[in-house]
Amino acid sequence: MTSEPARSPAENAELALLLEVAGTPKPGNVDRHRDLPDLHFEHFLAGAVGARPGLERAAEGDPVGEAFEAAVSGMATQRGGNTQFGCLLLLVPLVRAAAEGDLSPAGVADVVAATTVDDAVAFYRAAEHVDVAVGDPPTGAEDLDLRRGADAEPAIRERELTLEGLMALSAPADGNAAEWVGGFERTFATAERVLADEGPVTDRAARAFLDLLADRPDTLVTIQHGEAVAREVRERAGAVEDLEQAEALAEEFAAEGINPGTTADLTAAALFVALERGLDV
Amino acid sequence: MTSEPARSPAENAELALLLEVAGTPKPGNVDRHRDLPDLHFEHFLAGAVGARPGLERAAEGDPVGEAFEAAVSGMATQRGGNTQFGCLLLLVPLVRAAAEGDLSPAGVADVVAATTVDDAVAFYRAAEHVDVAVGDPPTGAEDLDLRRGADAEPAIRERELTLEGLMALSAPADGNAAEWVGGFERTFATAERVLADEGPVTDRAARAFLDLLADRPDTLVTIQHGEAVAREVRERAGAVEDLEQAEALAEEFAAEGINPGTTADLTAAALFVALERGLDV
Numbered sequence A, B: 001m002t003s004e005p006a007r008s009p010a011e012n013a014e015l016a017l018l019l020e021v022a023g024t025p026k027p028g029n030v031d032r033h034r035d036l037p038d039l040h041f042e043h044f045l046a047g048a049v050g051a052r053p054g055l056e057r058a059a060e061g062d063p064v065g066e067a068f069e070a071a072v073s074g075m076a077t078q079r080g081g082n083t084q085f086g087c088l089l090l091l092v093p094l095v096r097a098a099a100e101g102d103l104s105p106a107g108v109a110d111v112v113a114a115t116t117v118d119d120a121v122a123f124y125r126a127a128e129h130v131d132v133a134v135g136d137p138p139t140g141a142e143d144l145d146l147r148r149g150a151d152a153e154p155a156i157r158e159r160e161l162t163l164e165g166l167m168a169l170s171a172p173a174d175g176n177a178a179e180w181v182g183g184f185e186r187t188f189a190t191a192e193r194v195l196a197d198e199g200p201v202t203d204r205a206a207r208a209f210l211d212l213l214a215d216r217p218d219t220l221v222t223i224q225h226g227e228a229v230a231r232e233v234r235e236r237a238g239a240v241e242d243l244e245q246a247e248a249l250a251e252e253f254a255a256e257g258i259n260p261g262t263t264a265d266l267t268a269a270a271l272f273v274a275l276e277r278g279l280d281v
Helices: A009-022 A041-060 A064-075 A083-099 A105-113 A117-126 A145-157 A161-171 A174-183 A187-198 A201-215 A219-225 A227-238 A242-254 A263-277 B010-022 B043-061 B065-076 B085-099 B105-115 B118-126 B147-157 B165-175 B177-180 B186-196 B201-215 B219-225 B227-238 B243-257 B260-276
Strands: none
Touching: A009 A083, A009 A105, A009 A201, A009 A263, A009 B043, A041 A064, A041 A083, A041 B010, A041 B219, A064 A083, A064 A117, A083 A105, A083 A174, A083 A263, A105 A161, A117 A145, A117 A161, A161 A174, A161 A219, A174 A187, A174 A201, A174 A219, A174 A263, A174 B105, A174 B118, A187 A201, A187 A263, A201 A227, A201 A242, A201 A263, A201 B043, A219 A227, A219 A263, A227 A242, B010 B043, B010 B085, B010 B260, B043 B065, B043 B085, B065 B085, B065 B118, B065 B186, B085 B105, B085 B177, B085 B260, B105 B165, B118 B165, B165 B177, B165 B219, B177 B186, B177 B219, B177 B260, B186 B201, B186 B260, B201 B243, B201 B260, B219 B227, B227 B243
């Protein structure tokens, strides 16, 4: 056996997407053993493959917004719809930071701080490729509703809103945006837990998911079912002691239509950081 | 929703690798629901991600042997060992033919006919990256044993053996080599069956695998267990009427250590052709 070259940041990001969806059980999400009614494992495989050119662009130094839009556009070349929009929102700045040689909270904060109004506009264009689940915008910011897509461009430009600024507005209601403006705190902490964990990577992914879900309410669940349900979901995840118990929770969440998708996004981001920091597959 | 760009040949090849391993049940092989003792689903995910740069090189017109070696080298950046050597041997000329705009038996036969002695040498170098299961070489061709790796180079050059010539020598004992020198007949026929089939792509992959296994003895099984076992494996696959019955066969093959890996390689190749011909995921 000869020594093999390491994977590039874009390759690790794609692999993180694949390992995330393979991790099982991840209650309420598509995983190696479960599909959702119109969203299947194979859609995630195709989404990950399609996202890679955009991830490569992030590594090469293209504007973060353009790279994100390219990744989402490629991800959308499958029939399941929105498979990995949130994952990619986290991965794009992390890939950039890794390519620049500083995959740390400070390094990715620099990437976030450097985002522009054009990046924010590109983010809205990206949202036109798939249906993204979002809550209602804050009062006074109706013109920034993500569902407006590229029609929001004049409002973004008038407010001189960068992508960082947009994420700051969204952070209270969106766990991914909170990562963006909080130095990816939960991402880096979870990556270290994954590295310290043992066994197959897909089992570590499932445990990381459960820990994150028990730690804070999933904001996608909040958007879709309200705060009370999201709190209850968090409590139920916290009561799970191992992956075997999580299997039962997975059946329950599937029956109840509970989909903690933001927690899955964070899991993918943490897997990426862990891969960059030497996690062996 | 905007219209999304189609996937490139290299992207479809990587996706074919992922869909192949996700297809379940594929008795005796790693699939979405089964691992082998030291070969896990996650190794195949990492192998597919790592193979892509080599597949891109095949599409870009690099020599077939170099592209194959690059794909295998990238595939080997995981701890499971030989995940997709045989798949890549089939995919590389198919990707080249697709990139040249003629993904047909004649188009891929042209690619095969154009291979050189250098391609054969690169093929042996590729075999140094992982342990490849091969039978003993024919009498009088001991110096061409694949297990010699790059040490076989002088023998290859002395015989002026092209990669096509090498595959012709190997065809009687290796189902993948037989495809190379037979216009990829089973690959194209299976691709058409996959396209005519219905339902999730991963189910179609499993049915394609079973049809192929029932059609001819798997040559990896022959190498590992002998001709009698390979014939029996073929018969048992032929007796399976649906995926539910195949689940039982998967349990049996796992218990018996039967791994019809060449049939899995052919399935991946067929999925690639089907994707290029419009199979929707």
